[in-house]
Amino acid sequence: METCALCGGTDWRIIEQVGATRVVRCACDLVFVTPTPPRDVIEQRYQREYYRAWEHQANARRRIWDRRLKLVMSLCPVPGRLLDLGCGDGMFLQAAKARGWTVTGIELSPYAAETDTGLEVRRGEVWEAGWPESSFDVVTGWHVMEHVSDPRRVLAELYRVLRPNGWLVLATPNLHDYVFRAAYLIAHLKLPSLYEPDERELHLFHFSAATLTGLVSAVGFRDVRVGFDRGAAAEWGKRLVNAGAYGWYRLTGLNWGIGLELVARKPASPAGTAGG
Known part of the structure; x- marks a missing residue:
């Protein structure tokens, strides 16, 4: 039986079920899909058709990457070595490279990893790449952690390959996306599902600010901040x-938006073992 990536437990309740696939909420509040789909099933979701939609969003996505690069530069003003987890079509890496960063990507999708972008992109899981310890100054992951099969193992490896005082910057969908859910209900007269077998993307984990913070902290990261x-x-x-x-977030401090943005730091002197 699978165990929770955050607490290691099996005390959960089913909140959605489609055939043999269940979306469960653990006693620690982490929401995830079980059983985890096989790797080949996950890989096949992210082929040519998945990325076709990005071509029509190029201008909007470029603005997103520019905003995210500004965040990275605010943390680490002097460009260094950057790893982008789930780098997709490489657009963020290209933007970072243009600003002086030495960039590397890791990508599970065979299609995306093999696309000729002129960048160093390795295919597979991040722990399969075999980078030496402390290889990078910054690691980013833009809406990737919700798709991975083992987020704790991924985060433990990101911790290992970051240098002491290096930065982790993540964005994920927000489980508490109440404004979007209200808009969806008005438009479709039903609430959005957390899992659909034919959905374009496989969202295997649904993080709140608390569970994302807990998972990142569990592998050793400190100075964790989660925002909009x-x-x-x-x-x-x-x-x-x-x-x-x-606007609601600025007014009330309540993050009911579509996504979470997390910044954390690997301590100069690790307080414990970053294990999974």
Whole structure:
């Protein structure tokens, strides 16, 4: 039986079920899909058709990458070595490279990893790449952690390959995306599902600010901050909804937007073992 990536437990309740696939909420509050789909099933979701939609969103996505690069530069003003987890079509890496960063990507999708971008992109899981310890100054992962089969193992490896005092920057969908859920209910007269067998993307984990913070902290990261992801949507309709949610966030401090944005740091002197 699978165990929870955050607490290691099996005390959960089913909140959605489609055939043999269940979406469960653990006693620690992490929400995830079980059983985890086989690797080949996950890989096959991210082929040519998946990335075709990105071509029509190029301008919007470029603005998103520019905003995210500004965040990275605010943390580490002097460009160094950057690893992008789930780098996709490489657009963020290209933007970072143009600003002086030495960039590397890791990508599970065979199609994306083999696309000729002129960048160093390795295919597979991040722990399969075999980078030496402390190889990177910054690691980014833009809406990737919700797709991976083992987020704790991924984060433990990211911790290992970051240098002491290096930065981790993540964005993920927000489990508490109440503004989007309300808009979806108005438009479709039903609430959105957390799992659909024929969905374009496989969201295997659904993080709240608390569970994402807990998972990142569990492998050793410190100085964890979670805020509003203003780059969570490229489609104009979702951008509009997220803009409304951002206004609510500024007014109340409640993050009911589409995405979470996390910044954390690997301590100079690790306090414990970053294990999975």
